């Protein structure tokens with residue numbers, strides 16, 4: 001199921017199915033809740049979404065994307081750590097595809113990565129994606145973590161899904177590369193601060209419009225490490241229209257049904273992707 005990006009048709013991939021019911025869990029992350037309790041709560045919330053075809057959690061929710069001082073202690077193996085175990089079981093119980101957001105991964109060599117985990121409905125780990133663009137300039141994630149080097153797509157039965165994480169949203173070339181690998185849907189888990197909420201909403205729509213693809217942008221709610229989160233999770237269609245958006249930064253589940261034929265329709269009737277020269 002894991003497909004490291006490879007060149008393919010520029011204007012599309014294979015349409016596997018016609019619709020996809022998405023459920024984005026805008027999870028609350030705050031310092032008062034122990035990590036183990038949050039894991040259990042997140043797993044419970046995933047199990048409640050058994051009507052969905054794809055459930056999404058935000059970036060770094062077990063520890064908090066900005067809780068840098070806890071990264072070393074809370075780091076876990078990607079494939080068989082406590083978050084992977086809980087999320088694998090939840091995906092299997094709910095019988096859903098689950099983008100379980102990202103964890104602080106402790107790699108076999110000891111380095112830390114910001115790693116997303118995607119599970120198939122049988123609970124198997126279908127893909128991992130190590131965040132390529134680390135946030136923080138000369139501090140935080142940018143200094144504590146290693147950078148991923150590979151773009152990743154997932155072959156969901158409804159569509160090829162391209163993966164990106166939070167700050168990656170500012171780098172359109174990553175999304176173009178995911179389109180070249182056949183993506184019709186992008187999933188972007190985030191721990192995006194409220195201070196730049198406007199950028200989050202704007203960039204998520206821009207990535208949808210310029211790539212004529214659905215964007216599932218799943219943020220965090222609450223406040224951790226003194227950083228209030230933006231929330232504002234959104235499901236955006238390939239024309240850039242917002243199908244569903246979290247009204248504020250409260251914990252909530254956002255749902256919408258994606259019509260995958262819409263991607264082909266827009267790419268056929270307004271074929272801007274075919275006019276690429278670079």
Ligand SMILES: NC(=O)CCC(=O)C(=O)O
Nearest residue numbers: 065135166167191193196
């Ligand atoms: N966790 C992140 O990647 C935060 C990104 C961010 O705050 C920004 O791009 O602005």
